[in-house]
Amino acid sequence: MGTPMSALTKISNWGNYPRIEADVRPWPLQTESPQIARGMGRCYGDSALSTHIVDTRSLNHFLDFDAESGLLTVEAGLTFDEILQVCVPRGWFLPVTPGTRFVTAGGALASDVHGKNHHAEGSFSDHVRWFDLLTASGEICRCSRTENTELFYLTLGGMGLTGIIKALAFYLKPIETAYIRQHTLRCENLDETMAGLEAYGHWTNSVAWLDCMAGGRAFGRSILMLGESAKQSELTQAQSLNPLKVHSTKGIPFPIDMPSFTLNRFTVQAFNQVYFHKHPKGSRDSVVHYEPFYYPLDKVLGWNRIYGKRGFTQYQLVIPHADARKGLQEVLELLAKRKMSSFLTVLKIFGEQSENYLRFPKAGFTLTLDFGISASLWPFLNELDGVVERYGGRLYLTKDVRMNPDFFRRTYPMAQEFMEKIKALDPTGKFQSLQSQRLGIHA
Amino acid sequence: MKKKILVIGAGSDVAQALSRLRAERGHILWLTARSQEALQPLLADLKVRYQVEALGFVYDAELHSAEDLMAQLPGIPDEVHVAMGYLGNPDRLDDPKDAARILKVNFSAAVLLMNAVMHAMIEKQVKGVLVGISSVAGERGRKSNFLYGAAKAGFSTYLDGLRNAGFSHGIHVMTVKPGFIRSKMTAGLPLPGPLTASPQQVASAIIKGMKKGRGTVYVLPVWSLIMLLIRNIPDVVFKRLNL
Incomplete structure (x- = not known):
């Protein structure tokens, strides 16, 4: 046991990129230097990174x-x-x-x-x-x-x-119960996927897992998953023994950083093929616990290591309803054209936007793609940005690690106002992150 | 049976982990911390999580006497955990105020408190358990924290004697010597992973130790071996070491 001194810790968020050295201190604040709060570090990029970090856990x-x-x-x-x-x-x-x-x-x-x-x-x-x-x-x-x-x-x-x-x-x-009444259906192409999400909008939960690698007539095919909190009467006999069962707190730790080549076009394509065909044509009904429904990946602790040491990022965009069909098609086509693959591709529908200054959701479709970090990724994402902006969309800041400041200002309509108010509230820039510096919120 | 469990220094990470484990069993928790403000979230947390009875008492080792605290308690506790501690500014000889605080919080106040509890338990014939969280730092003085180490050495020696004194009254006294703990107290320190326990590990080891009626508990067994070695390094060598 020695002196509580400043010690730099290597730290990154969920995407394992970027990885920086930071002075991490537990709450309460111990420095006047620019700092940012960090909890579980589940944002993907640099939102919760700064040279000084306040650990709020x-x-x-x-x-x-x-x-x-x-x-x-x-x-x-x-x-x-x-x-x-x-x-x-x-x-x-x-x-x-x-x-x-x-x-x-x-x-x-x-x-x-x-x-x-x-x-x-x-x-x-x-x-x-x-x-x-x-x-x-x-x-x-x-x-x-x-x-x-x-x-x-x-x-x-x-x-x-x-x-x-x-x-x-x-x-x-x-x-009433910890279970979800789930309806799963297979959508054979992008039109069916989008129509499905819209038609089933009266379900409280909906999400489509998209096979971004399928081309031709299967372009945009997906598995659409819908869910509604289950009533006691809908449970099986075994489930109704403990209708308010909590999730298991045991997970399987992901053992090692996989080699960076583990996820490539071919393995992703193979995985998607298998996953898609695992689901029979048409639809299926079941009652499942909330854990596999909401948190399928939490079971594997540290699944982010599948991308290896290079790390990864998610690219989550929203495109308003009017041009969503065209926009999504262009995004997915660009993916194929540039030979990029996304391991987990998810399409959802957003409701109305909020009053928040930095609101991301707006009525439309939101697509999430993920990519391993590589030199060729950055120009490709800049290209995608072009498509997103053309169709009136924007990107989710919590997953962002590379958006440029002009694009941010153009796509977040209240960005300028946000910056001015922040400046007035915090003139010395006490709270800043690598992301806020990158986005030009802090000089 | 519901026990009344008094936790001194309830805001420490180990004390919080311990309180949660005890509350999970439905026991009644009496917590002390230095201010009402510090107590409030601790009490609220136990009540919401476990729906148990939890009471708070303001006790600052530097300001209040053991009698002040005992007078506030609604009865005699069945189980007492003394988890307060103050690491202080090590390797400083020019800060008498800090030195006095280290000695008081880690030694004299802790001792006077346990004395008072033991006295009350004997008087009311409560066959309780007293747990003192001491430290491996007390096993040999090192230049990096000899005041803290000396206070903890004194505390450990006191607990040895108290255990002896309590035995004939059916009162068990347990000494806990955690090694490094990943906690608020050690935040920012580079700690060796395999030698460092989490507060939850320490808390579980305490409960296991109480069940088995242990005298002294090292949380990670490797620490008893390390301290055996450190105690046996000849002084001519030890005084030259950078520990």
């Missing part, structure tokens, strides 16, 4: 739960995983969840996470009643739709740039 206390209204108050470093463990047995579920439960509540707020239910229930922000924010002036501000309103909308989806979220209150939703 010690803010992991439940503060209150009102079993009448479902209002849950927690410290910002508490994870969705822990929240589920406590709330599911009491018949409550997260209002919105991303595809991993290993995110903190504060991170979910700063990233304004969305899930398979955006078209029906909005994003995480929509369920937040209030939060306490430590601002650059050192004050703790209670923000809500009626109190410090501007700061409220700056912080929701604000990527941690307004300060450190200390605590928040949001509404859980009641569930």
Whole structure:
């Protein structure tokens, strides 16, 4: 045991790229230098990286739960995983969840996470009643739709740039069981996929797993998965023994960094082929636990290592309804033309946009692609940017690692206003990330 | 049976992990911390997570006496964990205030508190358990933290004696000597992975040790071997080492 001194830690977020050396300190703030809050580091790129990082995971206390209204108050470093463990047995579920439960509540707020239910229930922000924010002036501000309103909308989806979220209150939703009534259907091409997502818009949860490698008549084929919280009467006898069963907390650790060539055009194509044909033609109904439905990848702890040491990034775009068909076709065609492959390709539908300054979702289709990092990736993504912008789209900041500042400003209509307000709130730039510097939010 | 469990220094990472494990079993938790503000999230957390009874008491080892605290308690606890600790600024000889604080928090206040609890337990014939979280740092003084080490050495010696004294009253006293712990106290320190325990590991080891009626618990067994070696390095050599 020695002196608590500054020690640099090698750190990266979920995409393992970029990997930097940073001075990581637990909450509370210990420096005046530019810093950013970081919880579980589940953003993909450089959003939660800075030369100084405040680790918020010690803010992991439940503060209150009102079993009448479902209002849950927690410290910002508490994870969705822990929240589920406590709330599911009491018949409550997260209002919105991303595809991993290993995110903190504060991170979910700063990233304004969305899930398979955006078209029906909005994003995480929509369920937040209030939060306490430590601002650059050192004050703790209670923000809500009626109190410090501007700061409220700056912080929701604000990527941690307004300060450190200390605590928040949001509404859980009641569930009768921990199971999901699932309807799965095979869509044979892009038209069917898109029509399917629209036609089944009355389902609370919907998502399409897309085979981005299929060409010709099978171009844009997918497996469409729909889900609705199951009622007690819909469970099998075995399931109804413990209708509010919590997910298993045991995972299988992914053993090693795979060699970087593991995922290539051919292995991805083979995987997609097998996965697609695993599902029979037509549709299927089943009742499954929420764990495989919402968190299929959490089972394999550290699955990001499949990309090897080079790391990877996700490219998530949204294109408004009007031109979505043309836009998506162009994106997927460009993928084929440049011989790029995406291991996990997911298409979802978004509902209306929020009031947040840095809102990503807007009514339309959102496509998520992922790519291993390579030199040829950057020019390709710049090319994709062109398509996205032409069709009135934008990219999700939580997954971004390379967007350029002009593109950001052009596609996020309130970016300029956001920057001006941040400048006024935090003139010395106490809260900044590598991403905010890259995007020109901080010089 | 529900036990009343007193946790001193409840904000430490080990104490929090321990409180959660005890609350999970439905026991009643009495927590102490230096301020109401520090207690509030700890208490709320146990109540929401485990729906147990949890009470908080403000106790600052530098400001309050053991009697102050005992007077506040609604009864005699069945189990007491002394988890407060202060690492201080090592290798400084010119900071008497800090030195006094190290000695007080880690030694004299801890000792006076356990004395008071033991006295109360004997008087009310409570066959309780007292757990003191000491440190391997107390096994041999090193230049990097000899004040902390000396305080912990004194605390360990005290616990040895208290164990002896409690035996005939059916009171068990356990000494815990965690090695490195990944915690707030050691944040930013480069710690050797295989020698470093998580607060949860320490908490589980404490509960296992209590069940088995252990006298002294090393969380990671390798530490008892390391300390055996360190204790046996001849002084002529030891004084020249950079530890």
